[in-house]
Amino acid sequence: MADEKPHCKVVLANNIAKGLFEEVHEGLKKIDRMPLLVGFLSSADPAARVYAEWTGKTASENGFAFELREVDRELLEDALIDANNDPKVDGIIVYYPIFGNRQDQYLQQILDISKDVEGLSHRYIFNMYQNIRFLDPENTKKSILPCTPLAVIKILEYLRIYNTILPYGNRLYGRTITVINRSEVVGRPLAALLANDGARVYSVDINDVQQFDRGQGLRKRRHEVTERPGWTLKDCLPLSDVVISGVPGDKYKVPLELLRDGAVCINFSSEKNFTPEVKEKASIYVPAIGKVTIAVLLRNLLRIVQNKIDSAAEESNKGSKDEAVQATS
Numbered sequence: 001m002a003d004e005k006p007h008c009k010v011v012l013a014n015n016i017a018k019g020l021f022e023e024v025h026e027g028l029k030k031i032d033r034m035p036l037l038v039g040f041l042s043s044a045d046p047a048a049r050v051y052a053e054w055t056g057k058t059a060s061e062n063g064f065a066f067e068l069r070e071v072d073r074e075l076l077e078d079a080l081i082d083a084n085n086d087p088k089v090d091g092i093i094v095y096y097p098i099f100g101n102r103q104d105q106y107l108q109q110i111l112d113i114s115k116d117v118e119g120l121s122h123r124y125i126f127n128m129y130q131n132i133r134f135l136d137p138e139n140t141k142k143s144i145l146p147c148t149p150l151a152v153i154k155i156l157e158y159l160r161i162y163n164t165i166l167p168y169g170n171r172l173y174g175r176t177i178t179v180i181n182r183s184e185v186v187g188r189p190l191a192a193l194l195a196n197d198g199a200r201v202y203s204v205d206i207n208d209v210q211q212f213d214r215g216q217g218l219r220k221r222r223h224e225v226t227e228r229p230g231w232t233l234k235d236c237l238p239l240s241d242v243v244i245s246g247v248p249g250d251k252y253k254v255p256l257e258l259l260r261d262g263a264v265c266i267n268f269s270s271e272k273n274f275t276p277e278v279k280e281k282a283s284i285y286v287p288a289i290g291k292v293t294i295a296v297l298l299r300n301l302l303r304i305v306q307n308k309i310d311s312a313a314e315e316s317n318k319g320s321k322d323e324a325v326q327a328t329s
């Protein structure tokens with residue numbers, strides 16, 4: 001009898017994004033206006049333009065207003081300040097790379113954090129690394145998480161890598177995950193988030209391997225980082241339940257012979273980091289995640305608008321209480 005085909009399940013981002021879009025539609029129904037997202041395109045990179053057009057299209061299809069502003073990069077700083085001050089603008093996204101150096105980070109920090117839908121402002125990133133999940137002492141306003149790392153988490157939840165029998169915040173306890181990419185916008189925050197949720201994470205970049213975890217028995221409140229001198233993918237991949245890769249360029253391929261049989265493989269690079277043979281060994285393969293990233297982006301925008309409405313309601317409540325106090329005194 002002939003051998004059967006391998007049993008890999010290929011899971012597409014569209015299916016994972018569906019639930020998130022439904023959540024967003026439900027939330028939008030409770031708001032009496034169409035939130036406005038403004039995108040700033042000052043980048044010469046064709047990938048930035050493609051992504052800009054794609055965010056615009058997806059935003060419009062899902063009940064948001066979207067406006068693309070193409071500005072000369074030397075004028076971007078002032079244009080951002082104008083958008084910060086414009087009450088009609090709910091969320092802002094600036095497409096990168098622009099200068100391709102630290103000036104891009106400078107521009108990122110100009111954004112008013114109450115309009116930062118990508119969650120890359122210092123306060124949000126700080127909360128994430130410190131495992132602080134709310135913006136207010138009463139724990140009513142959730143902090144915003146960076147989009148692409150959060151998209152990966154939503155995918156791991158969908159795939160039931162998050163074990164819901166464990167308490168919230170520890171649901172990755174017992175999982176070993178390799179993340180190949182340690183950029184400040186995706187790989188490093190992702191490794192930290194996964195470790196904060198209880199995983200042991202091997203964070204691999206072009207130079208070395210670092211381990212992120214909360215210690216034996218998850219004794220620590222937040223993740224710590226340990227260098228793994230001399231380690232390479234040869235040491236990490238055979239131990240990993242999940243392998244997440246985001247290396248730019250079409251040359252890079254994850255060495256499949258090192259994968260555990262039945263590993264879960266996720267690609268977030270624009271290029272395919274896994275060759276098609278990954279299906280011979282993986283139990284689940286997610287070839288691209290972009291659609292989920294945009295769903296998370298719109299979910300962040302909705303949360304920002306809800307926070308704004310809640311704050312305004314609190315203010316007017318406070319105002320009427322003050323008036324009441326004045327009236328009785």
Ligand SMILES: NC(=O)C1=CN([C@@H]2O[C@H](COP(=O)(O)OP(=O)(O)OC[C@H]3O[C@@H](n4cnc5c(N)ncnc54)[C@H](O)[C@@H]3O)[C@@H](O)[C@H]2O)C=CC1
Pocket residue numbers: 047148151180181182183184185186187204205206207246247248249252268269270271289290293
């Ligand atoms: N799907 C999505 O939603 C998103 C996808 N991307 C894509 O993800 C990719 C990475 O983007 P960024 O993190 O911004 O890029 P980046 O260039 O800032 O970082 C690349 C990372 O990969 C590592 N790396 C490079 N070569 C390697 C090798 N041979 N072995 C191990 N590590 C290696 C580098 O050390 C670095 O940590 C791009 O293709 C980008 O288009 C980026 C943002 C969102």
Ligand SMILES: Nc1nc(=O)c2c([nH]1)NC[C@@H]1CN(c3ccc(C(=O)N[C@@H](CCC(=O)O)C(=O)O)cc3)C=[N+]21
Pocket residue numbers: 047048051093094095096097118148268269270271287288289290291293
């Ligand atoms: N502020 C900012 N944030 C970004 O997140 C950002 C940016 N600037 N500048 C440009 C890059 C590029 N980028 C991609 C997103 C998804 C895919 C992706 O997953 N693409 C899939 C699906 C494509 C599709 O379905 O059309 C694929 O290539 O197979 C790729 C690349 C985000 N970027």
